[in-house]
Amino acid sequence: MGLFLKIAIVSDLHLGYERFREDAFKQAEQALEMAASSADAIIIPGDIFDMRVPKPDVLAEAINLFRNLSKKEWRSRVETTEAVNRNYTSVPIIAIPGTHERRAQGVENPVTLLGLAGLLVDVSDGYAVLQKGDEKVMVYGIGGVSEERFLDTIRKLDPKPLQGHFSIFMFHQSTYELLPFSEDFVTFDDLPEGFDLYVDGHIHSRVEKKVHGKPFLIPGSTVLTQLKDSEQEEKGFYIYDTVANTYSFQKIKSRAFFVVKVDIGNKGAEALVKEIKESIEEALTRGSKSPIIRVQMSGKLKKDARSIDIDYQGIIKGYEGRAVVEIARPGVEDIEAITDVDALRKGSLDNMSVKDYGLGIFMERLKESKYNLDISPTELFELLSSETTKEKAVKKALEELFSN
Ligand SMILES: [Mn+2]
Structure with a gap:
């Protein structure tokens, strides 16, 4: 009959991501177009955009992309x-906003805008039914919310599968099984029962697990954002066959990323520069066009050598056009490195985003200062980070805090 439904699961496109803006767009376009030509529908579990308030040219990029698909x-x-x-559309592209698009409550987010424009279906806090012949698929979505509110949101909405439909539960959160460092994260058991497939975004590397005995899939991002070891795997998306209950991972052509480790081990400045260059050259022989190479260093320079004598910027510049080089020095405050170290210290996987890390610090500090106000700390964090200028953000937060 050929009436089986193939669903493509494409996640975390991060359109407008400043550092690799063109990669983000091209890789999103490639993934979505491949998905459109090989599947009957596309579902997107969050983070289509990299920011809550994308600039008009990023919005234009997204509109063009989704208009072509429709x-x-x-x-x-x-x-x-x-x-x-x-x-406003019957086009089978179903999405929810993620953490990057999340805004203070009651404020429109850019995924909702695409929904209003009829370019996709925003299934926040509800569901859509897809049909192909006699085959029916239901997709229930909960958009990204602050972690400590997610369990309450599930309880309040009480998502249930639809009888006679292949039912998918789609969300955008951390889960305790994957990131065992916060009690705020839901566990697999907390997720609503009875669905045939669970789909999550947020984590930028691929995950295949089971929830309530059914497949749980995270395709990972289509663009490199965090430059962590785990992001060296190939990028892509899933295609799920709802009749055979099988799935496969489809790779896209993404910019290669290599992490090379350099042991400083009591070297002098000159010897260290030589070793850094050799390790970059080695990575360049792996045959990828203009890869991103992260040099991860450990150890200390020899006693009388000074880090200031090493021209790291000069090394990076020297590879321009051939590679995007990043040199992570030990002891230099590098937010990603701190995140990794901190996550390791807490015995977790290295999948936390910078935003979640920031939120974590914020919550800890508030706890230390015995924070006790009506507005939840995460709401406050959202308010503080939702404006582009500090003055406005602080003003808004103060209004919210002292309005009663
Ligand atoms: Mn993301």
Whole structure:
């Protein structure tokens, strides 16, 4: 009959990501176009955009991308929706906002805008039903919320599968099994029961697990963002066959990323520079076009050698056009490195985003100062980080804090 439904799961596109803006766009475009030509529908568990308030040119990029997809001859269509926002299309592209798009409550986010424009279906806090012939698929979505509110949100919404439908539960959060360092994270058991497939975003590397005996999939991001060891794997997306209950990972052409380790081990400045260059040259022989190479150093220089004598910027510049080089020095405050070290200290995997790390520090400090106010710390964090100028953010937060 050929009526099986193939669902592509594409996540964390991070359009507008400043550092690798073109990679973000090209790799998102490639993943979505491949998905559109090989699947009957696309679901996106969050972080289409890298920021809550994308600039008009980033919005234009996204609009063009999704408009092209919506013109395709789709073999399935969205028949019904029951979500917070109204639906304006039958094109089978279903999404939720993620943490990067998350804004203070009651403020529109950019994924909702794409939904309003009829370019995709925003299934926040509700569901959509896809149909192809007799085959029906239901997708229930909960957009990214602060971690400590997620369990309450599940309880309040009480998501249930639909009878006679292949039912998918889609969300964008951390889970305790994958990141065992915060009691705020839900466990697999907390997720609603009875769905045929669980799909999560947020984590930028690939995950395949089981929840309530059913597949749980995270495709990872389509663009490199955190430059961690775990991001050296190939990028791509999943295609899930809802009749055979099988899935496969489809790779995209993404910029290669290599982490090379250099032991400073009592070297002098000159010897260290030589070793850094050799390790970069070695990575360049692996045959990728303009890869990102992160040099991870450990150890100390020999006694009378000074780090200041090493022209790291000169080394980086020397590879321009051939590679994007990043040199992580020990002892230099590098947020990603701190995140890694901290996550390791807490015995977790290295999958935490910088934002979550920032939020973690914020919560800890508030706890130390015995914070006790009506507004939740994460709401406060959202308020403080939702404005582009510090003055406005502080003003807004103060208003919120002292309005009663
Ligand atoms: Mn993300």
